[in-house]
Amino acid sequence: MAQRGLAAYFEQYVSNYSTFLNKKALQTNFVPDQIVHRDDQIEQLGKILAPTLKKEKPSNVLLYGKTGTGKTVTIKHVTNQLLSVAEKSKAPLKVLYLNCKLKKIADTEYRLIAQLARDLNKAVPATGLPTDEVYKIFHSVIDEREQIILLILDEIDHLIKRAEDEILYNLTRINEELKQAQVAIIGISNDAKFLDNLDPRVRSSLSEEGIVFPPYNALQIKDILAYRAGMAFRENSLEAGVIEKCAAYAARDHGDARRAIELLRVAAEIAERNGTTAVSLEHIDEAEEKIERDYIIEIVATQPKQYQCITYAIIKLLHATKEPVLTGEVYDIYRQLCNRVGLRPLTQRRISDILAELDMLGIIQGRVVSKGRHGRTREISLATQQEVTNKIKQMLEEELDLT
DNA sequence: GTCAATTCACATGAAAGAGACCACGGTCTAGTG
DNA sequence: CTAGACCGTGGTCTCTTTCATGTGAATTGACGA
Numbered sequence: 211m212a213q214r215g216l217a218a219y220f221e222q223y224v225s226n227y228s229t230f231l232n233k234k235a236l237q238t239n240f241v242p243d244q245i246v247h248r249d250d251q252i253e254q255l256g257k258i259l260a261p262t263l264k265k266e267k268p269s270n271v272l273l274y275g276k277t278g279t280g281k282t283v284t285i286k287h288v289t290n291q292l293l294s295v296a297e298k299s300k301a302p303l304k305v306l307y308l309n310c311k312l313k314k315i316a317d318t319e320y321r322l323i324a325q326l327a328r329d330l331n332k333a334v335p336a337t338g339l340p341t342d343e344v345y346k347i348f349h350s351v352i353d354e355r356e357q358i359i360l361l362i363l364d365e366i367d368h369l370i371k372r373a374e375d376e377i378l379y380n381l382t383r384i385n386e387e388l389k390q391a392q393v394a395i396i397g398i399s400n401d402a403k404f405l406d407n408l409d410p411r412v413r414s415s416l417s418e419e420g421i422v423f424p425p426y427n428a429l430q431i432k433d434i435l436a437y438r439a440g441m442a443f444r445e446n447s448l449e450a451g452v453i454e455k456c457a458a459y460a461a462r463d464h465g466d467a468r469r470a471i472e473l474l475r476v477a478a479e480i481a482e483r484n485g486t487t488a489v490s491l492e493h494i495d496e497a498e499e500k501i502e503r504d505y506i507i508e509i510v511a512t513q514p515k516q517y518q519c520i521t522y523a524i525i526k527l528l529h530a531t532k533e534p535v536l537t538g539e540v541y542d543i544y545r546q547l548c549n550r551v552g553l554r555p556l557t558q559r560r561i562s563d564i565l566a567e568l569d570m571l572g573i574i575q576g577r578v579v580s581k582g583r584h585g586r587t588r589e590i591s592l593a594t595q596q597e598v599t600n601k602i603k604q605m606l607e608e609e610l611d612l613t
Numbered sequence: 614g615t616c617a618a619t620t621c622a623c624a625t626g627a628a629a630g631a632g633a634c635c636a637c638g639g640t641c642t643a644g645t646g
Numbered sequence: 647c648t649a650g651a652c653c654g655t656g657g658t659c660t661c662t663t664t665c666a667t668g669t670g671a672a673t674t675g676a677c678g679a
Contacts, residue, residue, distance in 0.1 A: 320658060339636065340657055514661095537623065560662060562624065578624065582672025585622025618674085625668070635657080642651075 235441035236475035238468060241286045246437050247430045248284050254421050255288045262292065262358045263301045267385070267392040270416050272366075274399055275423025278466030281398050284423070285362055292360075302357035306330075311365040319377045322369070323348050326361070345380070349387060356390040366397040382415040425465030431457040434467050435474060443478070449490045452477070456494060473497055503598050509571055510602050515610070516556060519547050520564055522606045524574060524590055525599060534577075534589040537562060551610050565590065 234240050245252060251273075261268045273281045289305045296303040306329050308322065323344045324334040332351045334344060352359060361381070363369070369377055384393050397416055426434065435453045456477070460470030474489075477497035481489045510521060523543040527535045541558050548555040556564075565588060569576040575593045580586045592599055606612075 318659070343657090516661095556661095557663060558623080559625095559664080563662095566624090578669095580670040580672085581622080582670075583619090583621060583674090584672075585620080586669060586671090587621095587623050614679085615677085617676095620673080621669105621671105623669095626666080628664085628666105630663075631661085632659105633661105634659085637655090637657105638653105639655105640651100640653080642649100644649085645647085 232442050233475075235438050236471055236478070238472065241283055241290065242438065242441070244437065245280060245284055245287050246434045247426065248280050248423075251280075251284055251421050251423060252288060254419075255284065256291075258419050259288065259292055259360070262303050262360065262394070263296055263299060265301065265356070265358060267358060268360075268394045269418035270382070270395045270397070271419045271421060272397045272399065272417040273421050273423060276425055276464050276466070277400055278460070278468035278470075279423040279425055280467060281423050282364055285396060285398065289360060289362070302355065303360070304330075304357055305360045305362065307362045307364065309364040310368045319380075320344060322377060327351055349384070352391045352393065353388050354390075357392075359391060359393045360396060361393055362396045362398065364398045365400065367399045367401045378412045378416060382412055426461070426467055427465060428457050428461035431460050431465060431467055431470050435470055438471055439474065442475075443489075447478075447488050449488050451491060452489050452494060455491055459494070459498060472501065476501055503601070506573060506594055506598055507601060507605065510573060511605060511609070515551075515553060517564055517568065518606050518609055519551060519553060520544055520561060521568065521573060522603070522610060522612075523547050525592065525603050525606070528592060534591045536587045536589060537565060538587065540565070540590060547610075550612065562588075 235242070255271070258271055259268050273285065275281050286307070289307075293303065293305060295301075306326055308325060308329075310322065320339075320341050323341070327334045327344065327348045330348075330351045332347060334347060366378075381393075381395060395416060432453055435456055439448060439453060453474070456470050456474045459473060460466050463469070473494060474497075477493040478489050480496050480500070481493045484493075486493075510518065513521070520540065523540050524535065526547075527539060527543050537558070541561050544561065545555045547553075565574070565576055568574045572593050574590050576588045576590050578586065578588050594602065
């Protein structure tokens with residue numbers, strides 16, 4: 211777009227008929243007034259949490275369910291209602307929500323506690339203090355007055371994976387040391403099995419109550435989409451079958467409502483950008499590709515240099531050989547690449563771990579195979595489409611300054 | 614041909630080091646009245 | 647006298663390295679038919 215045309219484009223953009231009425235309704239952090247197909251869970255949660263309004267500590271709860279089954283939305287909905295009643299009746303209730311997956315915020319013991327203290331308006335340095343010092347600060351802040359604190363730990367399984375379960379142990383015992391306040395923990399987990407490798411004491415106290423969120427089926431996703439679309443779009447801005455198609459896509463991989471909503475949002479954005487007034491079925495196909503593509507490219511782009519170097523080595527090697535490549539081969543190419551780029555090469559041990567990480571991220575596909583006399587190794591191939599691979603390659607060449 | 618032993622090329626684990634970041638307390642320094 | 651600059655110490659946290667151990671089937675070579 212030539213610069214002169216930009217203003218004209220903006221003007222046209224503003225005057226353009228917009229498909230969206232309320233874009234927020236399709237964003238991932240939106241909490242709707244009504245939660246479709248989760249009546250049972252809401253009722254259960256409500257019953258469990260109601261005692262907070264009478265200054266009684268409720269049971270600790272654990273919510274299970276795959277991604278996109280409405281766990282987070284449901285708990286937020288329930289706590290919002292709870293808070294509004296508490297405000298009216300002057301019940302001393304505080305809700306702290308924390309997503310344990312967020313890097314640099316809540317993925318270690320220290321950070322978690324520090325973040326909680328910060329949420330209670332107590333400044334805590336990002337690092338430098340002994341961990342038990344932070345615990346003391348946290349205790350004193352909570353115990354300032356008589357109150358009930360609902361501590362919502364989203365993606366709680368990430369805490370276990372990273373550190374030992376000491377954090378959870380300390381948290382479950384926290385009430386014993388408090389005089390005035392009381393803390394109830396609401397854990398949210400994607401992984402139903404995560405309780406198994408937990409200290410038995412923590413397990414029992416953490417899961418006094420459990421609520422299961424089963425995956426949505428295609429029909430339910432359709433209802434959810436229809437509800438959200440009703441809020442987000444003008445009438446007649448969706449062609450027939452659009453919602454059904456989105457629902458079908460999402461139901462295909464384990465009923466993830468979040469993906470379905472995102473798909474619809476991206477499709478609508480594409481439609482809007484193209485200047486059409488309605489979202490069509492083709493837009494959905496396009497949106498699905500775009501989501502996939504953006505996701506991978508974004509991940510690769512934000513990786514550290516070493517990771518990018520390894521990714522590039524794999525792409526290069528696969529271009530040359532076509533076969534799945536092996537760890538040792540990748541390592542050789544990687545070392546050469548490091549020389550060219552001016553990076554200090556890491557040991558093979560580390561590369562092995564990094565390859566496993568790239569596999570987890572879905573950038574590559576690795577399979578550990580034993581080749582008999584020729585040892586055990588990882589067979590690596592790319593997980594992306596040719597077109598995406600080329601884009602990644604191009605991006606990495608710029609990023610790593612390879613000409 | 615059969616079978617157990619061997620062997621390869623890494624995978625996977627555990628522990629410890631390096632270096633960045635930060636708070637805190639003590640000491641020094643320069644500016645102020 | 648005091649505010650601010652400047653150490654040194656001690657803490658967390660991530661990324662790496664080092665050292666050790668594990669692994670599973672192709673290969674080998676002895677053995678018997």
